[in-house]
Amino acid sequence: MKVWSSDDKEYLDFVGGIAVNCLGHCHPKVVIAIQKQAQRLIHVSNLYHIEPQIKLAKLLIEHSFADKAFFCNSGAEANEAAIKLTRKYAKNHLGYDRYEIITALGSFHGRTLATLSATGQEKFQEGFEPLVPGFKHVPFNDISALKKAITKHTCAVMLEPIQGEAGVKMPSEGYLKEVRQVCDEHGLLLIFDEVQTGIGRTGKLFAYEHFGIEPDIMTLAKGLGGGVAIGAMFAKEHVAQSFQPGSHASTFGGNPLACAAAIATIETLLEDGIIMDNCKRMGKYFMKQLERLKKEFPSIIAGVKGLGLMIGMELTKPCTSIVNSCFEQGILINCTAGNVLRFTPPLIVTEKDIDRLIDVFEDIFGEIA
Ligand SMILES: Cc1ncc(COP(=O)(O)O)c(C=O)c1O
Incomplete structure (x- = not known):
C-alpha cells in the first residue's frame, strides 16, 4: 500500500x-514470476505459440463467459481490437452497412483515434478532429435514448459497466440487463469495457458478474498484469471467429514476460x-x-x-x-x-x-x- x-x-x-x-x-509473487520469466524467455513474437500466453488465456476463460482471448498492451488497444472485431463480425453476419457502435456519454475508452471517437467526452476529443466515424453517444442509464439511437446501421453497444472517468457512475437498477435485452432483440453485440472494473476491482473478478448478464466481448487491461503493461480482449466463440489469422495482431501482445506477470496476479487474486x-x-x-x-x-x-x-x-x-x-x-x-x-x-x-x-x-x- x-x-x-x-x-x-x-x-x-x-x-x-x-x-x-x-x-x-512489488507483490513478491508477481516480482518472482517476472524474474523467473526474464531468465527464461522475454520475447519471441506471435509467430510462435507462447506457453504463458496460452496458460493465461485458459485461466481467464475458465473464470469468464468467454471462449477466446486476444492479448495486447493497453486498454486502448484492447478496445481498438474490440471495435475492429465488432465491425468484422457485423460485415460477416449482419450486413455490409452495419458498422455503427452506440456508446455512452461520459464514457472513456482510450486515446487512440478510434477509442477516442468511441469515448463520450468532448474534452478528450477537442483538437483531434476529424474523429473516426461510426460512433453514436447516448446518455448512460437512459434505456429509451439507447433504443431511439438504434438505426439500420447499428451493430453493437459498448459500455463500461461502471463509468470510471465520469466519476464512478453506477448503472441504475436493471439498466445493464435491459441493455442486454435490447441488444438481443436487435441482433447487436454487447461490448463491456472492463479495463477499469475488471480483475477483482468491484469484488468479483469481472464487474458484469454483479448484473446477471454476459457481454459478447469484454476488454481488460490495468490490473491484469499487476503493474506490468498488458491488455486483452475476450469474446464468445461465434464472435471471435470473425478474426482469422492476419485480421489483427500485436508484436508485443501476449509476450511471455507480461503474461507471466498476469498469471501470477490472477492466481494470487483467486488463491483462497x-x-x-x-x-x-x-x-x-x-x-x-x-x-x-x-x-x-x-x-x-x-x-x-x-x-x-x-x-x-x-x-x-x-x-x-x-x-x-x-x-x-x-x-x-x-x-x-x-x-x-x-x-x-x-x-x-x-x-x-x-x-x-x-x-x-x-x-x-x-x-x-
Ligand atoms: C474504462 C477504460 N477504458 C479504457 C482505458 C484506456 O486504457 P489505457 O490507458 O491502458 O489505454 C481506460 C483508462 O483509464 C479506462 O478507464
Whole structure:
C-alpha cells in the first residue's frame, strides 16, 4: 500500500496506479514470476505459440463467459481490437452497412483515434478532429435514448459497466440487463469495457458478474498484469471467429514476460479468495466511513458511490486542492470529472489504511467547513 519518494517521504497509495496495482506495489509473487520469466524467455513474437500466453488465456476463460482471448498492451488497444472485431463480425453476419457502435456519454475508452471517437467526452476529443466515424453517444442509464439511437446501421453497444472517468457512475437498477435485452432483440453485440472494473476491482473478478448478464466481448487491461503493461480482449466463440489469422495482431501482445506477470496476479487474486474477500469487506467499510463523513460535512460532500474498491466521493466543489492537501499529508488520491475524488487502492488495503485517510479528510474538511 506504500510508496516512497526520492527524499524518502512515505505515501499511502489510494490511487494504485489508477486501478492497476491490484496486489499493491512489488507483490513478491508477481516480482518472482517476472524474474523467473526474464531468465527464461522475454520475447519471441506471435509467430510462435507462447506457453504463458496460452496458460493465461485458459485461466481467464475458465473464470469468464468467454471462449477466446486476444492479448495486447493497453486498454486502448484492447478496445481498438474490440471495435475492429465488432465491425468484422457485423460485415460477416449482419450486413455490409452495419458498422455503427452506440456508446455512452461520459464514457472513456482510450486515446487512440478510434477509442477516442468511441469515448463520450468532448474534452478528450477537442483538437483531434476529424474523429473516426461510426460512433453514436447516448446518455448512460437512459434505456429509451439507447433504443431511439438504434438505426439500420447499428451493430453493437459498448459500455463500461461502471463509468470510471465520469466519476464512478453506477448503472441504475436493471439498466445493464435491459441493455442486454435490447441488444438481443436487435441482433447487436454487447461490448463491456472492463479495463477499469475488471480483475477483482468491484469484488468479483469481472464487474458484469454483479448484473446477471454476459457481454459478447469484454476488454481488460490495468490490473491484469499487476503493474506490468498488458491488455486483452475476450469474446464468445461465434464472435471471435470473425478474426482469422492476419485480421489483427500485436508484436508485443501476449509476450511471455507480461503474461507471466498476469498469471501470477490472477492466481494470487483467486488463491483462497482472501484478497477478493478483503476487497468486498474493505469496500463496504470504506463506503460506510465515507457516508459517515458525508453526514458530518454535508456542505462539502455531495455523494458517495461505487462497488468493491472502485469508489467515488462527489464534492460540491472542485477537488484538486483536496488531492494536493492529501499529498502533503502523505496520502495519494485522485480527482476525476472535476469534483469527484476517486479511490482505487490496491485490493489488499486494510481498515487501518482507510482510517488514516478518513482522519486526514476529517482534518481537511474540518478546516474548510
Ligand atoms: C474504462 C477504460 N477504458 C479504457 C482505458 C484506456 O486504457 P489505457 O490507458 O491502458 O489505454 C481506460 C483508462 O483509464 C479506462 O478507464
